[in-house]
Amino acid sequence: MSESATYVAVVKDECETCHLAVPALAEIHQAGHPLTVYWQDDGAFLGPGLAAAAVDDRALERSFHLAVETVPTLIRLDDGAETGRTVGWHREDWRALTAIPTLGAGLPLHRPGCGSRSVELGVAEALRVRFGETGIRARTVEVASGADAIEACYDRGWSDGLPVVPPTPERILRMLSGTRRDPHEVIGRVPPELAPCTVEKVAINAVMAGCRPEYMPVVLTALEAALDPGFTLHGVTCSTCFSSPVIIVNGPIAKRIGMNSGLNALGQGNRANATIGRAVNLVVRNVGGGRPGEIDRATLGSPGKYTFCFAEDEGDDAWEPLAVSRGIAPGRSAVTVFAGDGIQGVTDQKARTPGQLTRSLAMGLQAVGHPKLCEWAAAVLVLSPEHYAIYREAGWDRGRITRALQGALLLPGEKVAAGAGGVAEGMPPSRAGQRIPKFHPGALLLVRAGGPAGLFSAVLSGWPGGRLFEESHPVTREITE
Amino acid sequence: MTESTVTLHDPTSETAPATRPRRKPPALLEGRTVALFDIGKSRADEFLDYLETRLRARGIATARFAKPTNAKPATTVILDDIAAGADVVVEALAD
Numbered sequence: 001m002s003e004s005a006t007y008v009a010v011v012k013d014e015c016e017t018c019h020l021a022v023p024a025l026a027e028i029h030q031a032g033h034p035l036t037v038y039w040q041d042d043g044a045f046l047g048p049g050l051a052a053a054a055v056d057d058r059a060l061e062r063s064f065h066l067a068v069e070t071v072p073t074l075i076r077l078d079d080g081a082e083t084g085r086t087v088g089w090h091r092e093d094w095r096a097l098t099a100i101p102t103l104g105a106g107l108p109l110h111r112p113g114c115g116s117r118s119v120e121l122g123v124a125e126a127l128r129v130r131f132g133e134t135g136i137r138a139r140t141v142e143v144a145s146g147a148d149a150i151e152a153c154y155d156r157g158w159s160d161g162l163p164v165v166p167p168t169p170e171r172i173l174r175m176l177s178g179t180r181r182d183p184h185e186v187i188g189r190v191p192p193e194l195a196p197c198t199v200e201k202v203a204i205n206a207v208m209a210g211c212r213p214e215y216m217p218v219v220l221t222a223l224e225a226a227l228d229p230g231f232t233l234h235g236v237t238c239s240t241c242f243s244s245p246v247i248i249v250n251g252p253i254a255k256r257i258g259m260n261s262g263l264n265a266l267g268q269g270n271r272a273n274a275t276i277g278r279a280v281n282l283v284v285r286n287v288g289g290g291r292p293g294e295i296d297r298a299t300l301g302s303p304g305k306y307t308f309c310f311a312e313d314e315g316d317d318a319w320e321p322l323a324v325s326r327g328i329a330p331g332r333s334a335v336t337v338f339a340g341d342g343i344q345g346v347t348d349q350k351a352r353t354p355g356q357l358t359r360s361l362a363m364g365l366q367a368v369g370h371p372k373l374c375e376w377a378a379a380v381l382v383l384s385p386e387h388y389a390i391y392r393e394a395g396w397d398r399g400r401i402t403r404a405l406q407g408a409l410l411l412p413g414e415k416v417a418a419g420a421g422g423v424a425e426g427m428p429p430s431r432a433g434q435r436i437p438k439f440h441p442g443a444l445l446l447v448r449a450g451g452p453a454g455l456f457s458a459v460l461s462g463w464p465g466g467r468l469f470e471e472s473h474p475v476t477r478e479i480t481e
Numbered sequence: 482m483t484e485s486t487v488t489l490h491d492p493t494s495e496t497a498p499a500t501r502p503r504r505k506p507p508a509l510l511e512g513r514t515v516a517l518f519d520i521g522k523s524r525a526d527e528f529l530d531y532l533e534t535r536l537r538a539r540g541i542a543t544a545r546f547a548k549p550t551n552a553k554p555a556t557t558v559i560l561d562d563i564a565a566g567a568d569v570v571v572e573a574l575a576d
Contacts, residue, residue, distance in 0.1 A: 129488075138490040149487050158492050167490050192554075195494030204492040235552035286492040465552040472552050 005083075007033055007098070008075045010057070010068045012040040015114035017089050018072045019045055024094055024104040025072075029053050031100060038062045040071065040117045063118035064127040070113040074098075088113030125173040134169045135183065138204060153208065158286055160278065160306055164208035175203040178213025179220060180481070187220060188227035190288030191234035192295045197223070197287045202279070205286055209279035209307075214257050215272055217481045218335060219279045222247045222309075225337040225477040226280065232472035235465045236339045237290035242302040243463035245284075246340035246380065247277050247309040248447055250323035251333030253479055254311035261311040263451030266343055266382065266458060277309030302342045313385070313448045320398045322447050326476040333479040338380055338445065339463035339472060348387070349455040354394045354404065357387060361457060362408035366438060368461045372416040372426035374436040378443035378462030378474060381405070384450035387457045398446055409438035440469040507569065514542040516567030521551035525573035532571060546570075 009025055011018035026049040029035045037043075037050055038057035046054045057063055066075065070087040076097050077083065086093040089111040095103045118127055128134060143152040149166035153159055165171065176183050176199070183200040190197045199220065206219050226233045226245045236243050249259055260270035268274065284290040292298060298305070314321050323334035346364030351357035361381065369376040383391075383401075391401055413434040418426035427436060443462070450456075465472040507513055515536055517529040533543045544566050548555050563570055 136490055138492070139495050141489045141491060142486040143489060145485050145487050147487075149489060152489065166487070167492060169488055169490060172490055190494075193494060193496070193498070195496055197494075201492065201494070204490050208492060232552045234554055282492065287494045289494065465550075468550050468552060471550045 004079050005033065006077050006080075007035045008062075008066065008077065009035065009037045010040065010063055010066060010071055010073045010075075010116065011037060011046070012071050012114070012117055013042040013045045015071050017111045017113050020107060020111055021072045021089050021094075021104075022046060022050070024089075024107060025053075026050055027100065027103055028098055031098075033098065038066075060118045060123070060127055061131050063116055064131045068116045069119050071116050072113055073116070122170070122174070125170040125177075128173055129169045134173060136169055136172055136200060137184065137198075138172075138200060157291070158208065158282075160282060160285060162278075162306065164282075165210050167204045167207045171207045172200070172203050175207050175211065175213050175216060176200065178216035179203075181220065187224055190223075190227065190283060191290070192238055193289035195287050195289065197283060201287050202283060205282040206275075206279040209282050210271065210275040211279050212257070212271070212275075215276050215279070217333075217479050218247075218249060218253060218257070218272075218276050221477050221479040222276065222280050222335045222337060223283055225335055225475040226284075228475040228477075230471075230473055231337055231339065231475045232465055233284070233288075235472060236463055237284055237288065238295050238297055239463065239465065240297050240299045241463055241465075242298065242300060242304075242341040242461075243339045244302065244305040244308060245277075245280055246304060246338045246460060247280065248322060248336045248338065248380070249276075249309070249311045249333070250314065250321045250328070250336070251479065252331070253333035253481075254314075259311035261313040261449045265310045265313075265449040265451075266308075273309050273311070274307055277304075277307030280309075281305060281307060304340065304342060308340065310449055313450070316388075316392070316448070318392060318397065319388070319448055322445060323476055323478075325398055326474075328476060328478050333481075334476055335479060336445070336474055336476040338378065338460065338474045339465065340378075340380060340460040341462070342460070343382075344459045344461065346457050346459060347455070348457075351387075351390060351455075354391050354396050354401075357390050358401070358404045358408050361387075362405055362438075364457075364459050365405065365409060365444070366411070368438070368459060369464055370425050372418075372420070372423060374411055374416060374427055374438050375440055376467045377464045378445070378469075379439060380445045380447055380460040380462075382447050382449050382458040382460065384454055384457050385448070385452050386455045388448055402444060402446055405444060406437065406439065406441075409444075410435040411438060412436075442473065443469055445474060510536070510539070510541045510569065513568040514544055514566065516544050516546055516563045516570040518563065518570050518572045519545070519547040520555070520572055520574065521548055522573060522575060528573045529571075 035053045037053045043054045073087045075085040150163045153164045181199045186196045257272045259272045328334040348360040368379045413431040416427045417429040519525040
């Protein structure tokens with residue numbers, strides 16, 4: 001041991017191992033080695049033998065700067081620089097660190113320590129804000145502590161109309177802990193203003209949306225998919241039509257973060273479903289400048305412009321998940337973004353065969369855009385469990401159902417021609433005599449979701465920009481964590 | 482942050498578009514070239530054909546421009562071509 005060796009310990013009263021280590025700390029102190037014992041909650045348990053060494057660290061400043069994660073922690077410093085540390089009680093480690101061969105002779109060989117108060121949930125980020133560097137580059141806005149921060153967000157135009165969670169630095173740091181990506185990495189340029197969007201900006205908007213940190217990989221991937229030129233987010237955002245990004249999540253991450261693919265999957269009540277979609281739309285609004293009444297020119301809009309996100313039910317091994325059907329390896333997590341509107345329910349409680357059900361669902365799908373418009377918009381058909389059971393019992397898989405629906409949606413040109421049936425809207429009369437497909441190949445997506453009871457499925461209409469399928473189409477991306 | 486404030490971080494792009502006053506429209510079209518810009522909406526060509534016929538009947542020069550789809554913004558190249566080749570532009574915006 002060098003002459004200049006000093007020791008620092010960090011303890012807390014509520015830790016039994018810290019109590020157990022008190023005699024050993026007293027031995028170090030009594031041996032004449034310079035020792036400081038920082039206590040995090042109540043130092044009385046250290047007793048009179050350590051009174052001279054004990055220092056109040058209830059503010060956790062020293063614990064933060066020492067990067068203490070476990071108590072007790074014993075740190076050795078030589079010439080002021082750390083040369084070793086041990087956590088919990090390990091008799092041999094403590095003896096090696098202090099070079100006192102008899103240290104803790106009456107104590108057990110080993111006892112694990114407890115979590116430091118400085119790393120408790122929510123505390124670590126607060127300490128980083130108070131005592132360290134946050135690294136957050138976004139402009140700061142100071143709001144008087146007596147003012148309502150939620151109202152301050154409204155005043156600055158940051159909200160979609162619902163209250164947002166105020167993006168404080170503590171919350172942003174916690175959100176950034178949900179991804180290993182560099183906060184300053186630019187994930188893309190968000191239209192319509194084509195503003196560069198960093199992971200940090202995504203985290204700020206995810207905070208406001210109400211996300212948990214573990215949702216970040218889904219939010220980031222959904223945004224990257226939406227920024228794929230093939231998705232045409234600019235047009236989706238600025239269009240007079242109804243659409244916004246509908247986010248469909250596949251793979252193990254959906255269960256891990258608690259997404260809903262069952263009862264009320266397209267509805268309210270699930271935090272992950274609700275806030276992931278909201279975060280994406282807030283990024284479009286706040287980073288991209290896609291604000292309604294300005295460059296978002298939607299005639300009517302749709303509730304999906306707040307949020308529209310759900311997971312696919314992958315509980316049936318016979319069913320190929322959407323992402324797998326679109327090239328993602330089985331067992332991997334992925335998002336698919338679809339430029340979609342609201343929900344049109346298709347109720348059929350009488351079909352008992354795949355053929356009957358297919359023809360019935362096709363009637364619902366024919367209404368996408370307009371019953372007489374073909375090759376116009378994409379669609380998602382959300383098959384409920386009871387409807388899917390009819391196909392499953394007959395051995396029909398995704399491919400067969402899709403082909404059958406496409407076949408049932410080859411529409412006679414003369415019946416969907418403009419003017420036919422007394423309806424001015426429709427396809428060019430020049431296509432009379434043809435059988436016109438309702439959807440471009442690849443523009444009809446099937447997803448399974450929903451609760452166990454109900455012979456209802458749902459059609460999500462696509463954005464008419466999809467009539468030029470090569471210009472705007474659904475995009476699927478694997479989630480990398 | 483101070484004791485009397487709460488710190489928030491800006492969720493926006495923190496950019497402000499440069500604004501400039503709109504150029505005053507010319508009092509007369511005679512002697513000018515009118516760009517007829519098809520942004521890709523259906524039947525835009527019908528509308529622009531009609532307009533072109535009317536303008537030419539008055540001896541006003543026209544130039545046609547188009548982008549392939551209304552789903553995406555006009556490229557800088559197209560905008561530069563219009564700015565260089567015309568004095569006034571009419572866009573066929575709706576279906």
